[in-house]
Amino acid sequence: MIRRPRNRVSAVAALLLLATAGLTSQRGGMELTVNTPASLAHVADRVRDIDRQDLARAFARVGLRVPPRIHVTLIPEDDARARATPAWVVGLASGSRDIAIFPGRIGSSPASYPYDSLESVVWHEVVHLAISGQAGGQPLPRWFHEGVAMSVEQGWGAASQARLLLAAVSNPGLSDLGRLFASGSQPEAASAYLLAAALVSDIQERHGAATPGAIVDRVARGVPFTQAFALETGETPSEAATHAWQVYRRLTNWIPVLTTASSLWLGIMALASMAFLATLRKRWRRRREWDEEDKEASSDASPTVH
Numbered sequence: 001m002i003r004r005p006r007n008r009v010s011a012v013a014a015l016l017l018l019a020t021a022g023l024t025s026q027r028g029g030m031e032l033t034v035n036t037p038a039s040l041a042h043v044a045d046r047v048r049d050i051d052r053q054d055l056a057r058a059f060a061r062v063g064l065r066v067p068p069r070i071h072v073t074l075i076p077e078d079d080a081r082a083r084a085t086p087a088w089v090v091g092l093a094s095g096s097r098d099i100a101i102f103p104g105r106i107g108s109s110p111a112s113y114p115y116d117s118l119e120s121v122v123w124h125e126v127v128h129l130a131i132s133g134q135a136g137g138q139p140l141p142r143w144f145h146e147g148v149a150m151s152v153e154q155g156w157g158a159a160s161q162a163r164l165l166l167a168a169v170s171n172p173g174l175s176d177l178g179r180l181f182a183s184g185s186q187p188e189a190a191s192a193y194l195l196a197a198a199l200v201s202d203i204q205e206r207h208g209a210a211t212p213g214a215i216v217d218r219v220a221r222g223v224p225f226t227q228a229f230a231l232e233t234g235e236t237p238s239e240a241a242t243h244a245w246q247v248y249r250r251l252t253n254w255i256p257v258l259t260t261a262s263s264l265w266l267g268i269m270a271l272a273s274m275a276f277l278a279t280l281r282k283r284w285r286r287r288r289e290w291d292e293e294d295k296e297a298s299s300d301a302s303p304t305v306h
Contacts, residue, residue: 031068034073035074044072044074046119050122052066059127059152062209064131064134064152065134066130067097070129071097072101073100074101086186091122091125096129101121103118120153124152128149131216135220136220138220138222139225140216143181143192146197147196147199150196150197151204177241198244202240206233215228218232
């Protein structure tokens with residue numbers, strides 16, 4: 001009579017532990033543990049279902065190796081840790097194993113940038129773990145971390161390109177990137193993400209997609225980052241930044257031209273001309289239909305000849 005209640009309590013406690021302590025799954029050579037409250041169990045399922053083979057292929061392209069063990073903690077917005085973290089921060093990576101994700105912020109403004117999905121957040125943060133682990137704990141610049149992460153998870157599209165044009169107008173340097181990342185402001189951090197992504201993308205285009213991983217491997221062997229970067233690319237990080245952003249600065253030179261009064265007037269005239277031609281075409285098509293209808297009517301009204 002006494003044991004049954006104890007068994008029931010033990011069963012309930014076990015279920016709660018499974019829901020809150022997290023489950024471990026291992027696929028594709030990566031052990032993934034998700035620690036989540038019961039309210040975010042459905043999110044945890046999505047994290048566990050991340051395509052790890054696709055992830056490994058994307059990492060291989062940039063010369064990185066997927067960490068063997070990853071521990072993800074999902075944090076709800078009513079948690080004290082969420083209240084202590086800026087509202088625009090969606091994910092945090094620590095060391096070579098631990099990730100914290102705030103799922104309630106994904107897809108909400110302003111926290112959605114640069115992520116557009118839970119999967120992109122996971123990918124982005126796993127890149128940070130991979131870089132830290134592959135570098136053996138050696139220091140690497142924040143812009144390098146973020147630029148490589150965005151090159152893997154591809155969290156920027158056409159809207160980001162437009163924002164990048166504006167960010168490049170000021171002709172920033174690498175020291176400006178550090179200031180933007182450290183500002184604590186979401187708009188400035190967003191600009192820093194974009195500039196870092198453009199820099200890493202340009203490096204990959206000119207020196208090979210796997211260049212970031214090669215730089216990290218040199219750093220792991222004790223080579224300072226600046227020297228490792230120069231050995232792989234033949235230029236300093238500052239020179240690479242100048243080359244990468246000057247492309248966007250050339251494009252931004254057209255912005256004042258496209259916003260002058262004369263250009264706006266020409267644009268209005270062009271639109272008006274297109275509208276006028278479209279109207280003429282509609283009238284011509286309608287007149288033709290009327291003519292055909294008139295021919296059919298006259299043909300039906302004519303007498304039949306035997």
